Amino acid sequence: MATHLSCLRRPLATRATLMALPVLAVPVLAIAGATGAAAGGFGLREQSAYYQGYSFAGTAAGGDGLASMFWNPAALSFSPGLNMEANVTWIAPHASIDVYRATGPLFGNNLGNVGIGDIVDDGAVPATYITYAWDRIAVGLAVNAPFGLITDAPCNWSGRYYGCYSRIFDMNIQGSIAYKVNDWLTLGAGFNVNYIDARLSNAQILSAAPLTFGAAQVDGDSIGYGINLGALLTLAPGTTVGLGYRSQIDQGLSGTITPLILNNPVAKLPAQAGLTLPDQATLSLRSKLTPNFTVLGTVEWTNWSTVQELKVESIAAPDSVLNLQWKDGWFFSGGVEYQWDPKLALRAGLAYELTPVPDATRSPRLPDTNRLWLSAGFTYAVTEKLALDVAYTHIFGEDAPIALFPTEPANALRGSLVGSVNDGYVDIVSLALRYKFDSPVSAAPVYTK
Template sequence: MTLRKWAVRAAPVLAMPVVVMAAGGAQAGGFGLREQSSYYQGTAFAGNAAGGEGLASMFWNPAALSFTPGLSVEQNITYIAPHASVDVFSAGAPITGANLGNLGVGDIVDNGTLPTGYASYAWDKWAVGVGITSPYGLVTDATCNWSGRYYGCYNRIFDVNVQGSVAYRVNDWLTLGAGVNVNYIEAKLTGAQVLGVVPAMPPIVVSGYSQVEGEDYGFGFNLGALFTLAPGTTLGIGYRSFIDQTITGQLGLSGRGQVIPPLSATAPLTLPDQVTASFRSQVTPQWTLLGTVEWTNWSTVQQLVVSSAAGQSTLDLKWNDGWFFSGGVEYQWDPKLALRAGLAYELTPVPDDTRSPRLPDTNRLWLSGGFTYNFTQQFSMDFAYSHIFGETSPITLLPTDPANVTRGSLIGQVSDGYVDIVSVALRYKFGATTEAALITK
C-alpha cells in the first residue's frame, strides 16, 4: 500500500492545529508577550496603564499617550532567555499503546529578541501615537526522537501589531483615548504524525512527520481613560479588543522517503481581549508607588477546529481567564537618575489537564529592577532586568480524549522553569529643551 493510500485512509486524523501554542517561552499567560517596554519592565509592569515617561503606556491604555509638546520617539530592544524542562514519566504510541520510553527535553524553549517602537505627537489638548509591537510569540523546540514527539517537535509563532492611537484631554482630571490595531500572525508547527493504519492483527500504524505553516491579518481596537485623582496621582484603565483571525496555510506530510503534496488548511482563532487597570502615585518628591491588575480573556480559547482537504479535527484546550498582579516603586535618585523595582504574580490560563509540551505554561513569579538615566531633558535611556520563577506543573495527556487518539499518551511534568530578561530603550523628545531636569509625572 502506498503512502498516498495510507494518507487517504487516515484522512480524518491528518488535520493538525495550525497555530496551537507555538510559544512555550511566552512571558505573559498563554502565548502572549508582555515585554513591550523597558521602562515598565523595571517595575514588573506595575503602573503600565497609568502614564509616566514611558511612551509604551499607550499599548495598554491609549488615554495614557504622552502630552509632551511636539514629537517624542522611543525604541526598545528586549532579550528573553527562557528555560523549561519536560520530564517524561511514561509515553505510549498512538493506536497500539507501545512504550515510547521516557526521553524528555532538557530545555524546550528558545531564546528570542523582541524589538518594539513608539512615537507620539501632542499639541494643545490632543495627542496621537503609533506603536509597533509583538503581543504574541516565541518558540518551543524539541528534536523529533523524544518520547512526546506525537505532541510536538518544533513550534513557532511570529506576531506583529501596529497600533494607532489618539487621546483628548477633556479637563484637568480626565483624558480619554481610543485606537485601532492591525495584527499579523504567522505560525509553523511540526511533529510526528500517524499517516495511516494497515488492517492487521495487531494493527500496523504507519507514522511519519507533519509540518504546518499559516498566516493571517486581523483587526481590533483600543479604548482607555486616564483619571488624575490628585497632583501626581493617576488611575488608568485600558481595554484591548479581541481579534478574530483565520490562520490559512498548508499541511505537509512525509514518511518512508515519500512526500504527499501539501494540503490547504485553515484554523479560526480568537486572540483574547484584555482589561488593564493601573495606578501611579507620587507620594513624595522622590518616591512613587505603582500597581497593576490585568485580566485577559483567554477563556475564548476553548477549542481549536482545524479544517483541511483531509477533513476536520477538533482540539479541546479549555483555557481559563488569565490574571496578572504587580506592584512597584520608583525612586528619583537625583535630577538625572530614577531607580525602580517591582514584584508580580501571574496565573496561567492553561489548566493542568490540557497542558501540552507545545506550550508548557505555568504560574510564575516576577522580580524586576531598572532605571532611567536622562542625559538631557530631551534624551534618556531605560534599562531593566527581570527574573521569572516558573512553577513545576503536570502534563497528563491521554487517548481517552478523542483529540489525542492519534497522539497516544504522555505523562510527565514541566520543571526547572525560569526566565532572564534584559531590556534597553532610548527615548528622544524633540519638543523639549536640552537642559537636564527632574522626571515629571
C-alpha cells in the first residue's frame, strides 16, 4: 500500500486492496482455514453434503446430489419432475501464526513476537438447489456461496500492519438449463448473479504531520455476473464423464474508508477496487463397476492467476497497487461408494489441493497453504422420496512461511513481518435433505445411474 499524504492513501491502499484480496463468499458465514478457505485461495468448495462424502470427487459427472449443477449445468439430476435439496455445512478451521520478527513502518521499531493462536473463525455455509425435468429438458436453480473468508486478530499483535479483521459475505444465484441431445450427450448452460460485501481492518499510519498512528476500516460491496457451460457424456450404462466451466466474474467494489483513532472514526472517504473472480474448469468421472460399488474422480483447475495485482482508486488519494502474483490452483480427488442395502449408501474420498498463493506474497489475511482432504459420508433413504446426506471431512494444512517486507512498494508503510503459518487444519460437518416430488409421466431421465 502506498502512503497517503497524511492519512488517506495508506488506508485506501490497505483497505481496498485487501477488500479485493479476500473477496469471499458465504450466505451465512464464510470460513477460511489455515488453508485460506476450505478450498484454494479464498474459495469455498462446501456446496454439497453428498459430494463432500467423496472429497468432491465426481462433482461434474452427475449423480443423486443436485449440487452437481454448480460444477456442470449439464449434470442437472434429471430425476423426473420436481426435486429439492437443502444443505448446511459447519466449518471449524484452525491456523496459528508464529512471528519471528516484526518491525513498524517508517522507523523500523521492533513490534515484538506476539503471534496468533487461531486466526480463523468457525462458520456455517448453506446451499439450496431445485431442479425440474420433463422430456429432454431440465432446469435448475441454485443459491450458494462459491467463495469465503473470515480472519480475526486483535489489532495489537505484531503483524497488525498486515491485517487485523477480515469479514466478507458472498451469495451466488445460479439458473441452469440442460438439454439431452441424444442417448449419450447432454449439454447445459447457466447464468450467475454474485453479490459480495466486505469489511476489513488493520493498523496503519493515519497522518505524517503530525505523525498519527491508528487503524482503518474499509466497507464495500458489489454485484457481478457470469456464466456456466457444461457437457455430460454417458459412455456406458452407469458410467458418465462430465466437463464443466464457470466463467470469470468481474466485481467493482465500491464503498468507504474509515480512519480510526482509538476505535473512533475521524472521516469517511469514498473508495473503489476492481476484482476478477477466477474462472474454473472441472473434469469428473463416475462409474458403477458393480450394482453396489461406484468409483469417482475429479480434476479441477481454477484460474487464480487472474489475481496478479489489486488496484485501489479514490478521489481522496492516488491509486495504489498491491502485487500478489497468484498462481493457478489445482484440485485432485478420488472417491468410492458402496450401496450397503437399499436404504443405506456409504462413501469415502481423498483429495489434494495446491494453493495458488506463493510463499513470497502469503499474508495473515489469507494464510493459504497446500492441503490434504480425508472425507467420509453416507446417504440414508428415509422414504422413497426423502433422503438424508451426512458427511465429515478433516483437512490437513501444510506449514508455510510468511515473509513480507517494506521493499515491496505496496508494503512501504507496513514495516516487515517474518513468521510462519502452522497447525493448520479444518473440520467440516455437512448435512442435507433431498426430496423428490411426484414425477410427471412424460419425464425422461437424461443419464443412466
